[in-house]
Amino acid sequence: MGTVIRLSWWSDLSVRARLFAIVGLFGASLAVVGILAISALGHQARAMEELANVNVQQQLTLDAGTRQEVLRSRVFAALYSYADAGDPADSIANLRGLGEDSRALLDEMESLVRLAGGADDVAAVQRSRAATAIYVATAGEIATLASRDRLAAVARLSEFESMSHALGTALDAQTDLIRARLATADQLARRANALARTRITSAVILLSIIVTLIVWALARSIRRSLGAMRDVAAAMADGDLSVRTEVTSQDEVGELAQAIDRMGGSLGEMIARLRADADRDAFSTQLGEALEMVDTEEAVYGTVTRAMQLVAADRPMELLLADSSRAQLERAAQHPLAGAPGCGVESPFDCVAVRRGSRVAFADSDALNACPQLRGRPGGPMGALCVPVNFMGRALGVLHTTGPVLEPPTREQIARLAALGVQAGNRIGTVRAFERTQIQAATDSLTGLANRRALEEIVRQLGARRQGYAFVMADLDQFKKLNDTYGHGVGDNSLRQFADVLRRVVRAGDHVSRWGGEEFAIVMPEANAAAALEVLERLRQELAAAVGAVGARPFTASFGIADSTMATRFDHLVRIADDALYRSKEGGRDRATVGDPAVAQAAKPRRDFEQTARLDVTALVRSA
Structure with a gap:
């Protein structure tokens, strides 16, 4: 050897x-x-x-x-x-x-x-x-x-x-x-x-x-120095986190051995925390999936109510949300079994948790630094936990729960309540934003009426249900002259005033929209041309009275009427009503005319006729 x-x-x-x-x-x-x-x-x-x-x-x-x-x-x-x-x-x-x-x-x-x-x-x-x-x-x-x-x-x-x-x-x-x-x-x-x-x-x-x-x-020295740690590391890798090293030296090898021992202990604690986190994550995942399947605020409140029971089965709990004025808090949901704690806070920014933007815990309502809203409640001294409900940095409300002084909520309950606050805020804010977007997309900004796209969707739904309806085209008479003479401000006021009269006069189930410019359209479900004519006569009288009452610049409107018995396709129905409207203009304005499918089919479309006339006038001016 x-x-x-x-x-x-x-x-x-x-x-x-x-x-x-x-x-x-x-x-x-x-x-x-x-x-x-x-x-x-x-x-x-x-x-x-x-x-x-x-x-x-x-x-x-x-x-x-x-x-x-x-x-x-x-x-x-x-x-x-x-x-x-x-x-x-x-x-x-x-x-x-x-x-x-x-x-x-x-x-x-x-x-x-x-x-x-x-x-x-x-x-x-x-x-x-x-x-x-x-x-x-x-x-x-x-x-x-x-x-x-x-x-x-x-x-x-x-x-x-x-x-x-x-x-x-x-x-x-x-x-x-x-x-x-x-x-x-x-x-x-x-x-x-x-x-x-x-x-x-x-x-x-x-x-x-x-x-x-x-x-x-260097490799040989490091390999020999780390050799003693190999068996312990292998045992820990196999899942035995209780094993510990026996190296007692004070050099780097000893420090490494002590670090491995600490790592084993930390891993054991971390695994325990991960198991708890997995339970919380399961709750958060189920809550998120449940909230994703609801599309209205009322449905969100129902999901929050069911989730409160999973957060804590016996702790009073409530969800307080700001109203549309953002000046008051109102109860939107409460614990289905334990009920609501009955917090008396009125304004969102009277709540400490909302002002701070983070959850706040109070161990004893009698403590000097306890929330004033906790004092004097019928149940006597209590502890409380408040979690703000936000959406994109804006306060929506607060989740509030109470309990006995010596029984604060567990870490698991705190984590679940925090998750409920975050996900409820996100879903409520998203639903509200979507509702606002839908309203804005379907509404004319000047008159507040539905726009043409929204009305066409209503007609599509009526057609899908095979439900009959009357269709009316309305146009303010000599609107361009009104604009040119008195200015666009007067024109806009006239459009808004006409829209207000339409809302008051039409039937409860009728749909009114601004078709474009000074043109409006009305869809009357379960009505024919004769019924629509009666409504329009009342509308003309109401418009004349309304214009005279407020001392506005006088104006009138002309109407063209069609119903679903005259055509199966909506674009054909629009043409019939449009032709009838034009004939109302030709007949002296401030009147309603029922459309005739045969006349409308034979006549040139009104917009094409106006365009041709304009071109002819232009040609005459050039020839002169």
Whole structure:
């Protein structure tokens, strides 16, 4: 068997200390790797710098050689230009160019002096610079002399050629040194590059090994530290929450063991609470489903009444809701067996729970901070619980229950009462909002009468029941003139006044609506055209009396009558009544006319006729 080496000091360290040690070792390893990489990169950078320097020297030397040949060409150009008596301007330009090239050649030599490296390189550059200075000076002298004495200038050509040869020799020697130095710098750069790759690769491998060791050590330490907890955790996972650990150490492992023990206890308590919550959730679910199946407030109150018995079988309980003025609270439901506590609160905001927006419990009605509404009740001192009933942040009322002083409601009863308050408020608010929406959707905002859509739905229901009815179309006479003369305010008042007269005169089961604009429609179930005509005669008289009584602007109305015996389809019935209404207009207005299906079918629809007339008038105006 192999020998297992155990570092007891490492195992004795806490988990935190081991983590700090591992992090420190990792940091030190990373620093070493970084130093090696930086050193290798430094060598590589210096080698590359030297190689770049030598390349610059080589280029400057080549440029100097080129410049030397340019100067030599300019000297010969100066001699030939004076020999041929050419243009003086060309000679001057040549001399100026010779000066510029001379200065550039000297600058290149100075740059080579600054870049020179070793002793041999410095000596070669110094020799080149000296030869360059003599060459440049001689070139300038010969070019200048050529302008005065060409033969004397030609006599010095041999001297100039020897100096040019000397300078070329110096530059060649310097070029050879630079090539040798370039080869050396290239070798150094290659070595530095190889060294950098080797060091960085080695550093990466070393760092990988260190990281691997660190991860292995950390995993091994944590695994051994947590091994003692495995059996306990497995037992708890199997449902045995009574099992506890036996670890007594004071390090992180001991703290973890104590945490596992506390977790087992907490889980046991949580499961007990979850079971209680499940019971409450079952109540809330059943209550929600029951409330979803009712569509009226009275039905909601009935469901709340039944739910009160499930909240508490023997505690008086009541639901108080604000009336339409929101100024008073009225009892909407009470406990079916225990009855109502009889709270005397009158206004919603006189209730503490409503003002606070949260449930309020009072242990004793005789306490200093008890609700004043609890004092002086026939049953003597009592405890109470009040839960506000809200909908979308708006107070609707309160759920109120009472009981003996020493018998407060249980947590289960409080939770159920709170759920009843929330869900009852939501359902009551939703039902009220839906009822308001239905009323708004079916009502004309100006007159308060049903709108055309609502009346068409009533006709559909009558047709489904095969119930006969009369249909009347009414239209205020010369309403546009009334509007144009007295303004839209007077027109709106006339529409409202006509609607009020319609409500008063029609029969109890009749349905009146604003058809659109100044047009109104009446549906009279179980009536024919003759019965409708009688009602309309009374309506005309009542309208005349009403207009005269209030001193309003006088107006009249015309009517067209049809009944369900004249047509089976409602749109056909509307056309018959509409045609009869138009014939009332033609007959002098302020009258009712019974429709004739044959006449209505043969006649052009009133709206089409008016549109055609308008177009004809327009055509006449254009032709004029």
